[in-house]
Amino acid sequence: MTKRSRSITSKLYPFALIALLLAIWSGISYFGVLPGYMLPSPWAVARAFVKDFGLLMDHARISLWESFLGLFCSTALAFVLAVLMDRFLFLHRSVYPLLVLTQTVPSIAIAPLLVLWFGYGLTPKVLLIVIVCFFPTVIGLLSGFAAVDRDVIRLFTSMGASKWQILWQVKIPSALPHFFSGFRIAASYSIVGAVVAEWLGGEGGLGVYMTRVRKSYAFDKMFAVIFLVSIISLLLLKLVGWAEKKAMPYNQKQKS
Numbered sequence: 242m243t244k245r246s247r248s249i250t251s252k253l254y255p256f257a258l259i260a261l262l263l264a265i266w267s268g269i270s271y272f273g274v275l276p277g278y279m280l281p282s283p284w285a286v287a288r289a290f291v292k293d294f295g296l297l298m299d300h301a302r303i304s305l306w307e308s309f310l311g312l313f314c315s316t317a318l319a320f321v322l323a324v325l326m327d328r329f330l331f332l333h334r335s336v337y338p339l340l341v342l343t344q345t346v347p348s349i350a351i352a353p354l355l356v357l358w359f360g361y362g363l364t365p366k367v368l369l370i371v372i373v374c375f376f377p378t379v380i381g382l383l384s385g386f387a388a389v390d391r392d393v394i395r396l397f398t399s400m401g402a403s404k405w406q407i408l409w410q411v412k413i414p415s416a417l418p419h420f421f422s423g424f425r426i427a428a429s430y431s432i433v434g435a436v437v438a439e440w441l442g443g444e445g446g447l448g449v450y451m452t453r454v455r456k457s458y459a460f461d462k463m464f465a466v467i468f469l470v471s472i473i474s475l476l477l478l479k480l481v482g483w484a485e486k487k488a489m490p491y492n493q494k495q496k497s
Contacts, residue, residue, distance in 0.1 A: 281461035290465040296450070297469055303445040305473070307363065307438070308431035311370025315427065319375055323382035324408065333383075340376060348373050348437055356441045366438035366446075373434035374427035381423025385416020421485040428477040432470055 263283055269275055270282035277285070290297070326333040348369060355365035389412050397407050439448025447466050454462040 278458065278460060281464060285461040286464040286468065289459070289461040290468070293462060293465065297447070297465065300445055300447045300450045301469060301473065304432060304435045304439065304447045307366045307435040307446065308370060308477075310363075311367045311434065312374055312428060312431040314367060315371040315374040315431075316378055316424065318371065319379035319382060323379050323386065326379075326383060327386040327408075327412070328404070337383075340379065343372065344376050348434060352438055352441050355438075361442040361444075365441075366435060366443070369438040370431050370434040373430045377423035377426040377430070378420070379423075381419045381421075382416055384423075385419030386412050388419065389415045417485075417489055421481065421488075425478060425481050428481045429474045432473050432477065436470055 266280075266283055270277065270280060270285075281289075322336070326336055351372060352365070352369055355368050359365040359368070393411055394407055397411055402410070435446065436448040436451065439446035440452055443449050447470060451463055451466045454460075454466070
């Protein structure tokens with residue numbers, strides 16, 4: 242009973258902080274500290290969200306499709322590269338610095354080049370999401386492979402197991418916690434990457450909607466999009482947490 246009450250109390254802290262921030266925001270708007278066109282009130286943002294709810298959902302479907310496609314491609318690519326880098330030491334030594342180097346270039350700087358090379362269709366958006374989501378996933382897998390108990394590998398080798406059997410039966414199950422740690426970050430980045438890619442053009446998506454309302458100075462609608470992107474990111478994190486529980490039920494039992 243004590244653990245349950247502590248758990249409920251710990252979950253109340255974020256809601257209390259959010260309520261405090263909303264109260265401060267409402268006070269700033271009510272007393273005119275900042276003009277309404279610069280910082281619309283929470284109620285104006287809520288009205289804009291409700292008024293354009295159908296339109297926002299149409300654009301959100303496009304952004305979600307792009308983020309899911311990019312996340313799937315980045316995960317598949319990360320898995321293949323992580324296995325090859327773990328298998329071949331020279332590949333690990335040569336590719337790993339390049340992976341780190343890719344993270345020093347801002348995604349907003351890469352996006353115009355992708356549009357220049359591939360146009361305004363789906364391809365540059367998916368590629369940008371892959372670039373954004375690839376690094377945390379592959380690093381998580383590599384960390385998981387490196388953390389495998391070497392005695393277990395020696396035991397499997399002494400029993401005649403091949404390298405692929407060791408990979409599927411030892412390394413991948415052991416690397417799952419590290420993989421989901423990186424995948425959680427990648428999932429939250431995917432929707433942000435889709436919005437950033439859509440800023441540069443397209444026929445639909447939350448980034449396109451945000452660009453249009455910004456040009457018309459409808460900042461209440463811009464804030465509505467920002468909150469919607471945050472909500473989608475939180476839902477994606479919850480979805481990854483659910484997938485982690487399904488993939489590693491034994492890990493949940495150990496935690497409890």
